[in-house]
Amino acid sequence: MGLLGPLTAQALGRSPYDEVVQGEGEEDPHTQAQEYDHRGRPINPETKRMNKDIIRAHNEVMLVVGVAEPENPHSAPEYESRRQHDAYETGLGVRLIWATKRCVEMVGVFGVNGLRQRVLVYKKYSQTPCWELYQAMRSDFSIGRYMLPGAPSSLVANYIDRRFIPRIDHSWTYLRLHLELFAALQRLGLIRSTQLLPTWRYFIPFTEDSLIPAPPPMASFTIQSLLQWAGQAFISATPLLLWALTQRAMKDWQPGVWQRVISRLPSPIFRGRAIGPLPPEQAPANTPPPPPDSPPPPEPEIHEEPAQIEDGGDDVPQSTPEGSPPPPQQPPGHVRRQSLYSAAGAEDYGSDDDEHEVVSAALISFDVEATEATDVPPQGLWSAELRPSIGPEPRAGSALLPTYLSTMLTRLPSLMAAKILTDAIVRLSIAPYEAMALRLAARAFCAHHGLPSEHILGLHLLSGLNLTWFVNFFGTELAHLVLSGEVWSMFTAISQYFHMSEEEWNEYEGKEWGDWFGPFYSGEPLF
Known part of the structure; x- marks a missing residue:
C-alpha cells in the first residue's frame, strides 16, 4: 500500500481494528449523528428508505405499463377458492x-x-x-x-x-x-x-x-x-x-x-x-403473520440498469456451452437485450442485514434501435427507451372466438x-x-x-x-x-x-x- 493508502482507508471508513478518534471543535446541534454498522462503515437508514420508495414507485409504473409482471399475482384466498371450484366441478x-x-x-x-x-x-x-x-x-x-x-x-x-x-x-x-x-x-x-x-x-x-x-x-x-x-x-x-x-x-x-x-x-x-388451480410452485404459502415487533418483510423490487452499447450498436458475443445450439438471431434493425436483476451490492448496501434482501425482479426487455457505426466517440449520456413487449399478432378472427x-x-x-x-x-x-x-x-x-x-x-x-x-x-x-x-x-x-x-x-x-x-x-x- 502506498502513502495514500491509509488516508484513503480512513476516508472510506474506519477499520474495525482502528480506534475511535473523537473530533475536535464544537458540535453542530443540527447535524445528525453518523451511524456505523458492525464493520465500521457509515450507513444512513433514511437514504435506504428513500431508495426503496423510489424503486417501489418505479416498479408500480412498470406493472401498470405492462413491462413487468408480478411473480405471484394470486393470493392464498383466491387459490383456495379456485381449488374448491375445480374440486366441485370435477367431483x-x-x-x-x-x-x-x-x-x-x-x-x-x-x-x-x-x-x-x-x-x-x-x-x-x-x-x-x-x-x-x-x-x-x-x-x-x-x-x-x-x-x-x-x-x-x-x-x-x-x-x-x-x-x-x-x-x-x-x-x-x-x-x-x-x-x-x-x-x-x-x-x-x-x-x-x-x-x-x-x-x-x-x-x-x-x-x-x-x-x-x-x-x-x-x-x-x-x-x-x-x-x-x-x-x-x-x-x-x-x-x-x-x-x-x-x-x-x-x-x-x-x-x-x-x-x-x-x-x-x-x-x-x-x-x-x-x-x-395454480401449479404447486406458484401456490402461495400459508405462512403465519410476523410478530408485531418485527419489521415488515421487504417488498419485491425491480431495478433496471442502462444497457451498454458498443460502437455501431453491435452486441458483444456471449460464450455458449459446447453442444448447445446458438441463440436465435434477431433482425439487424431491432436488437432486444435482457435486463439485469439487481440485488444488494457491496457498494450500495454494506451491512449484513441487507444481504438477505435480494431484490425479486420480473423480466424487463430493452428495445434498442441499432444505428450505423461511426468513428465519432459517443458524447454525453446514453439512454434507452422502455417499451412493452408485443407478441405475435393473432390470426384474423381468433379474437372473435369465445373461450x-x-x-x-x-x-x-x-x-x-x-x-x-x-x-x-x-x-x-x-x-x-x-x-x-x-x-x-x-x-x-x-x-x-x-x-x-x-x-x-x-x-x-x-x-x-x-x-x-x-x-x-x-x-x-x-x-x-x-x-x-x-x-x-x-x-x-x-x-x-x-x-x-x-x-x-x-x-x-x-x-x-x-x-x-x-x-x-x-x-x-x-x-
Whole structure:
C-alpha cells in the first residue's frame, strides 16, 4: 500500500481494528449523528428508505405499463377458492357422467336390445310391417315379457365388464361372454324368462346346460378318431367363438370411432379454459403473520440498469456451452437485450442485514434501435427507451372466438353425445356379423334341445333381406337413439343447473362442497 493508502482507508471508513478518534471543535446541534454498522462503515437508514420508495414507485409504473409482471399475482384466498371450484366441478361432473352412462346402458338392457336381436334372427320381422308389429306389441304388452328377459344377466355382465375386466385383463371374459349370450337367447324366447341367471353347469363345456354340447364319444383311440372328435368339438364351440369375435370387434372399434366423433362435435375440451388451480410452485404459502415487533418483510423490487452499447450498436458475443445450439438471431434493425436483476451490492448496501434482501425482479426487455457505426466517440449520456413487449399478432378472427370454461360438468354434454353416437355407429357396423352369430347360436341351441328352427333366418346375410326388414331394423335403431337422446338431454340439463361460472362461484357461500365430494373411484375409464 502506498502513502495514500491509509488516508484513503480512513476516508472510506474506519477499520474495525482502528480506534475511535473523537473530533475536535464544537458540535453542530443540527447535524445528525453518523451511524456505523458492525464493520465500521457509515450507513444512513433514511437514504435506504428513500431508495426503496423510489424503486417501489418505479416498479408500480412498470406493472401498470405492462413491462413487468408480478411473480405471484394470486393470493392464498383466491387459490383456495379456485381449488374448491375445480374440486366441485370435477367431483360432481364425474358422478353425473357415471350415472349418465348407466342410464344409457339401461335403455338397451330393458327392451330395445331384445327387439333388435329378434329383428336380426326371426323371419316374421322381415314379413310384418313396422306398424303391425307395434300394434301387436301394444295389445299384449307386459313388462315380464318384453323388458325383463335378459336384464339380470346383462346387468351382471356389465358389472363384470366395468369392475373386473380393466383390472384383471381378460380373466373374466369367459364368464362375461356366456352371460351376454345367455341374455340374448333369453330375449329371443329360447330360455324361460323366469330364470334370472344361468346355472353353474351352463359355464362348463360339454354339460347338458352348456352352449358347447359334447360331441359323440370316440369309437377308438386312434389318431383318426381323435382328430374327428376334436373337429366335432370345434364345430360345437363355433357359435360361442363367433359371438366372442363379434363382441371383441365391437370393443376394438369403439375407441377409434369415438375419437372421430368427439373431434367433430362442439366441445369445450379443445377450445376451453380449465379452472385449474395454480401449479404447486406458484401456490402461495400459508405462512403465519410476523410478530408485531418485527419489521415488515421487504417488498419485491425491480431495478433496471442502462444497457451498454458498443460502437455501431453491435452486441458483444456471449460464450455458449459446447453442444448447445446458438441463440436465435434477431433482425439487424431491432436488437432486444435482457435486463439485469439487481440485488444488494457491496457498494450500495454494506451491512449484513441487507444481504438477505435480494431484490425479486420480473423480466424487463430493452428495445434498442441499432444505428450505423461511426468513428465519432459517443458524447454525453446514453439512454434507452422502455417499451412493452408485443407478441405475435393473432390470426384474423381468433379474437372473435369465445373461450369456454372446460370442466367435467361442461364436458358432460359433448362426452355423452359422442358415446351415444359411437354406440349407434358401432351397432350399425357390426349388425351383419352379430346377425350371423345370433342365428348360428339360436340354431345350435334349438338343435341341442330339440326345438324347431324353421322360424329362424338362414346364416347368410341375404336371408330375409327386404324393404320391410330394413324399415323394422332402422326403426329399432332410431328408437334406441331417441331414447338415449332423452337421457342425454335430462342429464345435460342437470349438469347445466349445477354448473357455476367463476363469478357465481365467488358469490356462492357453500364452497366447502368441493371438498365434501371427495374422489370418485370407478373401475372403468371416463372416456
